[in-house]
Amino acid sequence: MQTSVSESLSFFYRFGASRALFTWLQFRVFLSDSGWQSRLPEDCRQPGLTVRDTLQNWSDHSAEAELHSLIWVILNIIALLAGSGAMIGALSYSGHEPVNLWLIFGLFAVLPLLLTLFAALGSLLQRSYRSAHSGRVGLVVKVLRLPEQWLPYSRLMVSWSLWQSQSLALLFNVGALAGFFLVALFRDISFGWSSTLIEDTATMVSFFKLFTAPWNMLVSLPADETISATRFFQNQGISVASAGRVWWPTVVMAVLFYGVLPRLLLQQWLAARFRKALSNDISNSGEVERFLNGCQRVTTEAAAAVNEAVAEEQGTKTISVGSKDYCLIGWQNALQNKAVVYQLGLNSWQQDVQWVEETAATVQQPIVIVVDARQTPTGELADCIELMQAQGHSVSVGLLPEVNGDTNSGALRSWQYFVHQHTLEMLKVTELQHD
Amino acid sequence: MTSPKLAVVGHPNKGKSSIVSTLVRQDAVAVSELSGTTTQSQSFSMMVDGKELYQLVDTPGFQRPRQVLEILQAQTQDASQRRQTVQAFLHQYAPDGNHKFKDEAELLEPIVNGAGIVYVVDGSVPYSPEYEAEMTILQWTGQPRMALINPIGGEHYVEQWQAALSQFFSVVRVFNPMTADGDKQRQILSAFAELHEPWRTSLEQAQQLLAFHLNDLQRQGGQMIAEALQQMAQYQSKLPIVSEHVDSAAKYGLRHQYEAGIRSQEKQMQQHVCELYSHHQLQLENETLEVDYPDLFDRKSWYLFGLDRTKLVGLAASAGAAAGVAIDVGVGGSSLMAGAVAGGVLSGAATLYATLKPERLKLKGMPLGGQQLVAGPIKDISFLFVLFGRAVELLAQVSRKTHADRRVVVVSGLDFSERFNQLSKVDQVKLTRLLQRLHKGLSFEETERLKRYIIDLVAFDKPD
Ligand SMILES: Nc1nc2c(ncn2[C@@H]2O[C@H](COP(=O)(O)OP(=O)(O)O)[C@@H](O)[C@H]2O)c(=O)[nH]1
Ligand SMILES: [Mg+2]
Numbered sequence: 034m035q036t037s038v039s040e041s042l043s044f045f046y047r048f049g050a051s052r053a054l055f056t057w058l059q060f061r062v063f064l065s066d067s068g069w070q071s072r073l074p075e076d077c078r079q080p081g082l083t084v085r086d087t088l089q090n091w092s093d094h095s096a097e098a099e100l101h102s103l104i105w106v107i108l109n110i111i112a113l114l115a116g117s118g119a120m121i122g123a124l125s126y127s128g129h130e131p132v133n134l135w136l137i138f139g140l141f142a143v144l145p146l147l148l149t150l151f152a153a154l155g156s157l158l159q160r161s162y163r164s165a166h167s168g169r170v171g172l173v174v175k176v177l178r179l180p181e182q183w184l185p186y187s188r189l190m191v192s193w194s195l196w197q198s199q200s201l202a203l204l205f206n207v208g209a210l211a212g213f214f215l216v217a218l219f220r221d222i223s224f225g226w227s228s229t230l231i232e233d234t235a236t237m238v239s240f241f242k243l244f245t246a247p248w249n250m251l252v253s254l255p256a257d258e259t260i261s262a263t264r265f266f267q268n269q270g271i272s273v274a275s276a277g278r279v280w281w282p283t284v285v286m287a288v289l290f291y292g293v294l295p296r297l298l299l300q301q302w303l304a305a306r307f308r309k310a311l312s313n314d315i316s317n318s319g320e321v322e323r324f325l326n327g328c329q330r331v332t333t334e335a336a337a338a339v340n341e342a343v344a345e346e347q348g349t350k351t352i353s354v355g356s357k358d359y360c361l362i363g364w365q366n367a368l369q370n371k372a373v374v375y376q377l378g379l380n381s382w383q384q385d386v387q388w389v390e391e392t393a394a395t396v397q398q399p400i401v402i403v404v405d406a407r408q409t410p411t412g413e414l415a416d417c418i419e420l421m422q423a424q425g426h427s428v429s430v431g432l433l434p435e436v437n438g439d440t441n442s443g444a445l446r447s448w449q450y451f452v453h454q455h456t457l458e459m460l461k462v463t464e465l466q467h468d
Numbered sequence: 469m470t471s472p473k474l475a476v477v478g479h480p481n482k483g484k485s486s487i488v489s490t491l492v493r494q495d496a497v498a499v500s501e502l503s504g505t506t507t508q509s510q511s512f513s514m515m516v517d518g519k520e521l522y523q524l525v526d527t528p529g530f531q532r533p534r535q536v537l538e539i540l541q542a543q544t545q546d547a548s549q550r551r552q553t554v555q556a557f558l559h560q561y562a563p564d565g566n567h568k569f570k571d572e573a574e575l576l577e578p579i580v581n582g583a584g585i586v587y588v589v590d591g592s593v594p595y596s597p598e599y600e601a602e603m604t605i606l607q608w609t610g611q612p613r614m615a616l617i618n619p620i621g622g623e624h625y626v627e628q629w630q631a632a633l634s635q636f637f638s639v640v641r642v643f644n645p646m647t648a649d650g651d652k653q654r655q656i657l658s659a660f661a662e663l664h665e666p667w668r669t670s671l672e673q674a675q676q677l678l679a680f681h682l683n684d685l686q687r688q689g690g691q692m693i694a695e696a697l698q699q700m701a702q703y704q705s706k707l708p709i710v711s712e713h714v715d716s717a718a719k720y721g722l723r724h725q726y727e728a729g730i731r732s733q734e735k736q737m738q739q740h741v742c743e744l745y746s747h748h749q750l751q752l753e754n755e756t757l758e759v760d761y762p763d764l765f766d767r768k769s770w771y772l773f774g775l776d777r778t779k780l781v782g783l784a785a786s787a788g789a790a791a792g793v794a795i796d797v798g799v800g801g802s803s804l805m806a807g808a809v810a811g812g813v814l815s816g817a818a819t820l821y822a823t824l825k826p827e828r829l830k831l832k833g834m835p836l837g838g839q840q841l842v843a844g845p846i847k848d849i850s851f852l853f854v855l856f857g858r859a860v861e862l863l864a865q866v867s868r869k870t871h872a873d874r875r876v877v878v879v880s881g882l883d884f885s886e887r888f889n890q891l892s893k894v895d896q897v898k899l900t901r902l903l904q905r906l907h908k909g910l911s912f913e914e915t916e917r918l919k920r921y922i923i924d925l926v927a928f929d930k931p932d
Contacts, residue, residue: 319688
């Protein structure tokens with residue numbers, strides 16, 4: 034069974050993680066305004082919608098927050114071009130000399146690897162401190178022209194921009210690889226190594242063995258003789274010019290294994306970390322729940338107006354139970370047979386009507402219907418009173434004192450409301466017996 | 469398959485609307501002190517995750533049950549026709565007609581159309597035969613039915629009612645819509661499930677979903693507060709200063725700006741918590757949040773709040789000591805105790821100082837050579853405890869409040885210290901440390917821990 038959490042996750046992630054972040058922040062900004070419920074699109078309130086459809090209806094009506102795609106494309110192109118440009122430059126720099134392997138390894142394998150390690154360390158230590166990062170997030174928001182209201186959600190923004198910066202760095206390395214192939218396609222590149230300090234080739238051979246260890250299953254190192262043959266000296270070129278070509282698979286592997294792959298790993302890890310943070314926010318922040326509650330909120334015509342209409346009349350006149358000036362009639366169990374001539378509401382309706390028609394007609398005094406505040410006035414009581422009024426009687430309602438003080442104010446006010454509605458008088462009845 | 473539908477019926481003013489409100493978790497159901505203000509039936513859906521679990525129909529109360537029963541009795545000879553007779557009655561007295569049995573027609577219609585019956589009585593007033601007419605009419609509809617005894621003003625007559633009701637209803641339960649917690653609500657759902665076999669599976673599932681849902685809400689409420697507290701603790705107000713001379717009016721103005729900012733953030737958080745729990749119309753009464761906290765110690769409210777200065781200084785010292793240990797372990801553990809002691813003393817002194825001295829406004833250089841006056845973030849632990857305590861109390865109250873209970877919620881945080889003291893000493897110190905770091909922003913894991921503490925504190929029973 035799908036929960037609202039899984040449904041909302043699938044909604045926000047429908048166009049990938051970056052778009053998920055943008056839609057999510059847009060959603061949070063929408064919900065942060067205190068009057069959001071009044072700005073809710075009507076079709077979010079339709080009954081019977083799934084969570085996903087409700088969210089979809091919301092997003093159909095909200096301004097799409099997109100990453101300014103042009104800026105983003107330009108940034109990506111710059112990264113790619115910078116990578117390939119650097120590689121083309123490095124390959125062309127040497128003029129007629131062979132390309133120095135040290136330079137290529139240094140620039141496109143060792144340096145990227147070090148930078149990746151630093152970035153990884155930095156990301157590990159990053160604690161998402163808001164204040165520490167607000168400057169950086171502000172910059173990201175400005176450069177990418179994102180809405181300013183997103184600034185408070187800096188933790189997600191930091192996480193996202195770390196991921197994105199690694200994507201750019203990855204593109205740089207991929208660009209370098211592409212640049213290599215571009216040059217290699219149209220030019221014959223010969224590689225060589227050179228050194229002032231290292232004299233014997235054996236050291237070089239063992240260094241190269243170590244350096245190429247990660248991929249020696251795939252591409253084998255040039256033979257020892259080739260290694261020594263590709264050593265070159267200032268202005269002398271290589272003894273066997275064609276031997277320099279043998280190096281290219283090793284160069285490609287070095288860029289791939291030290292430049293591209295670690296970066297890719299870091300980028301993927303940061304992407305996963307960002308996704309986790311975003312999913313956590315979507316499922317735990319309560320925002321979706323809040324939104325759904327607002328959508329499902331029903332409105333009813335309030336009965337509040339009636340509440341105001343009731344006067345606070347308590348009944349000023351007090352009569353006692355034994356009084357001979359009034360005819361006391363009980364409503365249901367009030368007064369329990371004592372001192373009332375009849376109890377209405379206990380027998381069948383027909384019997385009550387009969388009693389009113391036969392006995393009540395003969396009563397001389399004003400009639401008081403004695404009620405207990407805990408009882409509830411009903412239409413049937415009103416009917417009885419109307420019958421007696423039709424006979425010409427003056428009828429009023431006599432309220433008994435509270436029993437244990439446990440009457441809720443509502444019951445009392447209900448009687449006041451009843452009396453008010455039927456324009457009756459309210460009396461207080463005391464049970465004091467004075468013989 | 470359509471979800472189970474039950475009509476909540478009974479005498480006027482016995483809490484029918486309240487029961488509907490609590491069981492569908494919506495505060496839009498009109499509850500009125502006055503009898504007879506609900507004049508039309510209205511159906512409400514219990515929704516979880518965008519799915520309808522069941523429907524309850526709020527109905528007007530019986531106004532003329534004996535008359536209706538007489539009409540019904542006059543029209544039927546044998547028991548097999550009772551159901552048809554009720555239908556015929558509805559035909560004659562349609563709910564939208566103009567006659568004196570409008571209320572009865574309104575309440576009988578959903579039942580005749582297939583809704584189950586929940587008959588509501590008041591357990592604080594004695595049973596009397598007048599209710600028999602109502603129960604007989606309901607019996608005649610032949611629909612699955614149960615009774616709920618609502619102890620509006622106490623439980624004096626509950627037993628008496630149970631005996632009477634069990635003659636007419638297969639299931640009788642006591643249910644107080646004002647105080648029922650999630651468990652009680654689920655028990656009622658399982659009672660509903662007993663009523664009618666075809667509903668059993670969906671109502672049992674509804675029970676399960678409700679439990680998950682309440683759990684989710686708790687987690688989300690904790691997260692909401694943990695996040696909002698960080699924002700508040702990091703809040704700053706800034707004022708550019710033109711001249712070298714900072715006048716007191718500027719300071720005063722900035723302080724008020726800051727105060728207003730913090731208050732509105734707190735208010736927003738409160739609104740969000742209410743919305744999370746679908747208490748859309750809940751009225752909150754905030755005891756003023758004072759930002760002028762040097763004086764806070766002189767105020768009655770502060771002592772009431774319970775964590776007096778000695779306790780705070782002690783806590784802060786222990787939290788500092790904990791920090792010292794962490795540093796020592798990091799360095800190699802050589803001066804474990806020395807570090808702990810130094811950390812404790814420093815931090816304790818800092819708190820004492822901050823609580824005695826007014827928080828001074830800081831002057832900071834601005835990039836373009838000017839200066840700005842900055843208020844906040846507040847690092848004073850006492851103030852952070854006030855913010856935290858108020859937030860936890862709010863969540864505790866709102867999350868427990870039923871939707872029938874429309875009373876104003878007072879946010880003061882005064883009960884917080886009693887909750888706080890239910891934490892173990894170690895947790896008290898750990899929590900203090902989290903609060904001390906709030907103004908820097910917490911890491912993901914720290915936020916999780918803070919959330920855990922909030923949920924735990926909210927779960928503690930409120931000391932009466
Ligand atoms: N103290 C208390 N009051 C209740 C309870 N149930 C309902 N009430 C109050 O009784 C009055 C009538 O409730 P309402 O739900 O509108 O009853 P209805 O007319 O049957 O729909 C309202 O003022 C409620 O606040 C309860 O369990 N305890
Ligand atoms: Mg009602």
